[in-house]
Amino acid sequence: MDRAQLPLNALRAFEASARHLSFTRAGLELCVGQAAVSHQVNRLEALLGVRLFHRLPRGLALTDEGAALVPLLVDSFDRMAAMLDRYASGQPREPLTLGVVGTFATGWLLPRLDAFTAAHRFVDVRLRTHNNRVDLAGEGLDYAIRFGDGAWHGVEAEPLLAAPLTPMLAPRLADRVRSPAALAGATLLRSYRADEWPRWFEAVGLACPPLTGPVFDSSVTMAVAARAGAGIALLPPAMFADALEDGSLVAPFAECIDTGRYWLTRQKARAPGPAMRAFRDWLMDACETAGPQA
Known part of the structure; x- marks a missing residue:
């Protein structure tokens, strides 16, 4: 046409x-x-x-x-509106569309995002959360932050933060779970990655009990269920530091398992512009300050 x-x-x-x-x-x-x-x-x-x-x-x-x-039109209209806003305001701003896995968005990025926008006022951040399943090209994303092993086809991936998992639960359940063996009789909340609980039990030298708890596609919603007392969740303490600090969740055991890390990803064919470069450099520095990548 x-x-x-x-x-x-x-x-x-x-x-x-x-x-x-x-x-x-x-x-x-x-x-x-x-x-x-x-x-x-x-x-x-x-x-x-x-x-x-x-x-x-x-x-x-x-x-x-x-x-x-629909999604193609929404993205196109959003981009046109952003460009028109730039002309109307007289301020040259460059849009940056980020897809961020929900756990990293709420547990790490959002509390720090104001620092980035204050230092880079020419960047117009557009944030979309996802459950670790993302299509960079199809969703019109400049970057996607996701969890895994970094092996995604056609994608440039840079490591950000490790995120070991450990059991976390509501304080009122803590008295019933004084040892790893006590978890066998508890409701174990599950993610779509089916190997997590078996790997944790293997790490503590126990056989994994039958897993019948509900399955979640987001650690954020699984943490909400754990806070409500619906069961015990394997979560990354680094992403739920606020919940541990305010006592709405407790992590009774020191044992953790490493199932992957967070990565900054972009299409290999996508040449970074000024906004992308500014965000990448800021993010890498912030992650290095927050903790080791390995």
């Missing part, structure tokens, strides 16, 4: 309708009538040759094709 013929009004109408799942509410946002929004979406569907919505008696539902188009 010729860029000069891009149906921008139709794309905007579709994006608003996808967020609201309603032509009527999209029209209210865009200050046009429901019929005008419907007409623009119909025009876009005809142009693309696919259905973007299922029309339901009460509202809309995205088709697979529509769901695939």
Whole structure:
């Protein structure tokens, strides 16, 4: 399709309708009538040759094709808005889009992010959290901070911080868990990495009991469950220092296992610009100050 013929009004109408799942509410946002929004979406569907919505008696539902188009449009509109803001403010600011695994975001980056933005006011930080599954190119990310072994195809990975895991639990459960052997009778909360508890029990010389506790795709939500007394979680103390300090979680054992570390990753084909270089240099210095990488 010729860029000069891009149906921008139709794309905007579709994006608003996808967020609201309603032509009527999209029209209210865009200050046009429901019929005008419907007409623009119909025009876009005809142009693309696919259905973007299922029309339901009460509202809309995205088709697979529509769901695939939404994130691309959201990212494009965000980038256009950021560029227009730069012109309107008269201040040359460069956007930096970061995808950060939730545990690192809440436990390490967010308490320090103000220091970065204060020192690099030309950088407009856009932060998105993920559960360690991320697509740098598909999500339009400049960098992604993730946990693992650093071996991701087509990705340049630099080590940030180690994050050994140890059992952590609510204080009211501590009296029941005075030795590693006592964990065999407790509810053990699990991550999607199934080898963590077996490896910890192996490290303390015990057989791993049957694992039947709930499975979480995020250490942040697993820590919330542990604080609520739902069970015992294997967590990195370095990322939950506040919870250990305020006593909402306790770590009764010294034994830890190393299952990976946090990495700063980018596409190998992506040449870093000034904002990316500034963030990378600041992050490396901050991590080196916080603790050893090995």
